[in-house]
Amino acid sequence: MWQAEISGTTASDGLWQMRVTPVDILVHNPKANDPNDYFSLGPVAIDATSVMFEAQADCPDQATVTTGEYRWELTGNALAFTLISDSCGDRAGILTKTPWTKVP
Numbered sequence: 001m002w003q004a005e006i007s008g009t010t011a012s013d014g015l016w017q018m019r020v021t022p023v024d025i026l027v028h029n030p031k032a033n034d035p036n037d038y039f040s041l042g043p044v045a046i047d048a049t050s051v052m053f054e055a056q057a058d059c060p061d062q063a064t065v066t067t068g069e070y071r072w073e074l075t076g077n078a079l080a081f082t083l084i085s086d087s088c089g090d091r092a093g094i095l096t097k098t099p100w101t102k103v104p
Contacts, residue, residue, distance in 0.1 A: 001017060001018065001019055001102075001103045002017065002018040002019075002020065002079055002100035002101065002102055002103060003015055003016065003017050003018070003100065003101055003103050004016050004018070004094070004097070004098050004099070004100045004101065005098065006030075006093065006094050006097050006098065007097075008097070009089070009090070009092075009093025009094065009097055010060070010061065010089045010090050010093055011029075011089075011090040011091075011093045011094045012029050012030055012031045013030070014029075014030025014031065015030050016028065016029065016030055016094055017038075017103075018079075018100055019038060020079075022046070023043070023046070024040050024043060025040070025041045025043050025046075025051065025053075026038040026039060026040050026041070027039060027041060027094065041053050041068075041091060041095075042054035042056065044067070049071055049072065049073070050069070050070065050071050050072065050084075051069075051070050051072055051081075052067055052068065052069050052070075053067060053068035053069075053070075053086070053088075053091065054067060054068075055067050055068075055087070056068075056088045056091065059087070059088035059089070059090055059091065060089075060090065061089055062087045062088060062089075063087070064087055065087055065088075066085065066086065066087040067085075067086070068085070068086035068087075068088055068091055068092070069083075069084035069085050069086065070082060070083055070084055070086070070095060070096075071084060077101055077102040078099040078100065078101060078102075079099060079100040079101075079102070080099040080100070081095040081096050081100075082096065083095070083096050
């Protein structure tokens with residue numbers, strides 16, 4: 001599991017949590033009532049250096065709905081995402097605001 005303290009984006013402020021599997025990336029919004037309420041970011045392609053997410057029509061403030069494309073890099077206990085392109089500001093905010101830290 002990974003975690004990141006997110007603030008100053010269009011997404012909810014607080015301690016976000018992430019689970020990464022070979023086929024999915026799930027996150028937990030700190031405003032969720034249930035601590036087990038993770039939701040998928042909708043990856044459609046994942047490899048060792050990049051990830052592509054499906055277009056999210058329900059993401060607010062999008063003029064055009066597009067897929068999300070990111071590079072990702074693991075350095076020690078930090079997982080960092082770099083935005084290539086994404087119309088979903090909430091997703092971009094939580095992924096790129098700060099590196100994610102591995103939780104033991």
